[in-house]
Amino acid sequence: MESNQQGLKILCVEDEPGIREQLLRLLQRRGNKVLGAKNGKEGLALYREYSPEIVVTDIRMPVMDGLTMIKEIKEISRDVKTIVTTAFTDFSYMMDAIDLGVDHYVVKPINIDNLLGSIDKCAENISCRTVARQYLKEREKLITELHAALNKVKQLSGFLPICASCKKIRNDKGYWQQIESYIRAHSEAEFSHGICPDCAYKLYPECFSKK
Numbered sequence: 591m592e593s594n595q596q597g598l599k600i601l602c603v604e605d606e607p608g609i610r611e612q613l614l615r616l617l618q619r620r621g622n623k624v625l626g627a628k629n630g631k632e633g634l635a636l637y638r639e640y641s642p643e644i645v646v647t648d649i650r651m652p653v654m655d656g657l658t659m660i661k662e663i664k665e666i667s668r669d670v671k672t673i674v675t676t677a678f679t680d681f682s683y684m685m686d687a688i689d690l691g692v693d694h695y696v697v698k699p700i701n702i703d704n705l706l707g708s709i710d711k712c713a714e715n716i717s718c719r720t721v722a723r724q725y726l727k728e729r730e731k732l733i734t735e736l737h738a739a740l741n742k743v744k745q746l747s748g749f750l751p752i753c754a755s756c757k758k759i760r761n762d763k764g765y766w767q768q769i770e771s772y773i774r775a776h777s778e779a780e781f782s783h784g785i786c787p788d789c790a791y792k793l794y795p796e797c798f799s800k801k
Contacts, residue, residue: 598713599623599642603633603659604675605651609700613646616702617709630654630662637663642670644712646705649676649683657683660690669719671712675700 600622604610610626617624625640627633631654633647645663647656660672673694674687687695693715694708751760758766767775785793 597621597623598644598716599625599640600644600646600709601625601627601633601636601640601642603627603630603645603647603651603656605629605648613700613705616706620706630656630659633659634662637670638666641667643716644671644673644709646673646675646709649674649687657686657690660687660692664690671716673705673708673712675705 600617602610602613602617602624604613604626605628607628610628614624614626623642625636625642627636629651630647633645633656634654636642637645645660647659649656656674656676660674663670663672668691672690672692673696674683674692675696675698676683677698684695693712696705696708752758752769753760753766757769759769759772760766761772761775
């Protein structure tokens with residue numbers, strides 16, 4: 591079965607080259623578009639350029655640490671999902687990571703199953719968020735269409751110029767239309783033709799004559 595995170599862009603920020611390359615190869619095999627950086631400064635630059643959906647980062651790195659980078663990234667987008675990888679001795683940073691809204695915490699040495707499980711959970715969240723946004727977009731479109739339909743019907747309110755003789759209606763462009771075509775163009779109404787009693791009497795008096 592295909593992974594839920596297949597196809598997502600993932601940024602891996604790790605100062606140890608061996609670990610970084612291993613993670614990049616693993617995620618590439620899973621079908622991801624991957625980006626690699628050796629410190630937070632490089633990671634932040636890559637995020638600004640490519641906007642990956644998921645960021646996997648170490649905490650302790652030269653130049654810029656992982657939490658500082660996450661803070662900067664969160665100021666760009668609150669939607670990005672973040673996973674921190676670090677050693678047991680770094681648990682003093684956990685409260686800072688929680689305050690920053692880090693989604694998952696994976697202990698080093700990295701257990702690949704735990705990391706991929708965290709990535710999949712992030713991907714599921716992204717997928718649900720995408721579906722929800724699409725639903726809201728379609729709902730807003732439907733509401734807009736309903737408002738447009740109501741406004742179209744409301745065009746029949748107010749004063750309508752109608753000929754006293756032939757009963758045609760003058761439209762917005764100044765042309766005279768048959769009343770049926772005008773109403774059909776300005777509402778969802780359809781017509782079924784019949785003859786009222788008064789007209790029937792005028793047209794077919796013989797049918798109403800007394801025997």
